Amino acid sequence: MKPKKNVVDRVAQICSALRRAIIERALSPGDKLPEDQLGLSFGVSRTIARQALGQLAAEGLVNLRRNRIAVVATPTVEEARDTFEIRIALEAVVANCLALTITPEQIAELRRHIADQGAADPASQSASIRLATDFHVLLAGMTGRPILERYVTEVAYRSGLALSAYGRPHSNDCAIEEHCQIVDALEEGDVAAAAAAMTSHLSAVVDRAMIRPPQRTERDLSAILAPFIAG
Amino acid sequence: MKPKKNVVDRVAQICSALRRAIIERALSPGDKLPEDQLGLSFGVSRTIARQALGQLAAEGLVNLRRNRIAVVATPTVEEARDTFEIRIALEAVVANCLALTITPEQIAELRRHIADQGAADPASQSASIRLATDFHVLLAGMTGRPILERYVTEVAYRSGLALSAYGRPHSNDCAIEEHCQIVDALEEGDVAAAAAAMTSHLSAVVDRAMIRPPQRTERDLSAILAPFIAG
């Protein structure tokens, strides 16, 4: 293969890596993200790191203040609730859409995903959080609507960050059970049931969370980031 | 006043200017946006212009392809419909929220805005389109939820771009009438009626549009942009 394509934009790569690091709680709200350290970790110049930070700031995952080091955003409680209400509205659209169009192959893929989720090491917070989020992203992707998928994904990541700030340690079991109910409703093509299952699932996630007070420690950024840098 | 603050981030300034230029149809889908020409127009270097383009691309207003000149996005018909469905879902949330919380002062402000809209020169497409969009942004802002406001704004601009590609020349009168109905429902605190008025208004916008085939001409970018550069 030619040395031509830079994979697909290094900015996007860095954004994905940081998003995953945030959603998996390797990075916590308030963690600092200095441009040159980021650049060093990902093997790019500050120019690129800076663009990535700009994107993430637009997505609400990072806070940017002039002449200040970028930090992982710390959503307020109001923002967290707001995010989830928006998420519920958007994912209801997904459920409505999919209940009418979903194929048996897609159902199978979803069940496979849920099985993976069940098989994940329950001790590994990061894996179960990521899989739970991926389930929703997968659903959104199945609608075949790129814009809907984009917004659902964005808001799902933002929710993950909010949970990271306020949620109690993620509990995987209930998520799996509720994800199953959603797939069941989709399989039957029951629009109302699918939307209801989705809504009550997300509401339950909110109810289960919104408890723990935030914590604060200093850590080594490059060590945190190492596993997220694509080979 | 001190010579310190750069207003508030020049990237954001350029983004706003371009968003307005797009929504007012001074820029049409497919129009080229070369970095150095942009930089020249706004008095910044390519670095800054480039960052702005990155943001706008993330918002779906601009298309970016590697080594190619950035262009104003040309939404497909599917994307346009998708955008509007998302918009309807989000603005229904706005309507629900406001029907319960809106104050008499806010009602007055909305009626004032609608009056301005009625007073706008009907020949001026750009003014009436901008005012119509601003009405929705204003509503979203009144919820006091910054995240909801952000998504509604983004999707409203995207809708505007879609209409620019496919809509027939914007008709102001019906919009004003429908905006009035929304405010009426909000004033009565009737949640269901407000959401219904909002939904049917947006559906009507879609129905009225989605007709005209896109056109294509070459124009002078810096002349187009001149009125959008903040003093």
Added chain:
DNA sequence: GATCGCAAAAGTGCATACAATTAGCAGCGC
């Protein structure tokens, strides 16, 4: 007259350089 090839021009992709701002810290007075 149309087509192909190729070199110049235009444009992007990225790193680096430098100015400006902030953060950290030592020293000082109280």
Added chain:
DNA sequence: GCGCTGCTAATTGTATGCACTTTTGCGATC
């Protein structure tokens, strides 16, 4: 001990330079 002051290191904000890619213009060729 505590807070203020000024210095230095760290970090961001922006422009510029260079390599590379795409587009364009133009002449040769058929």
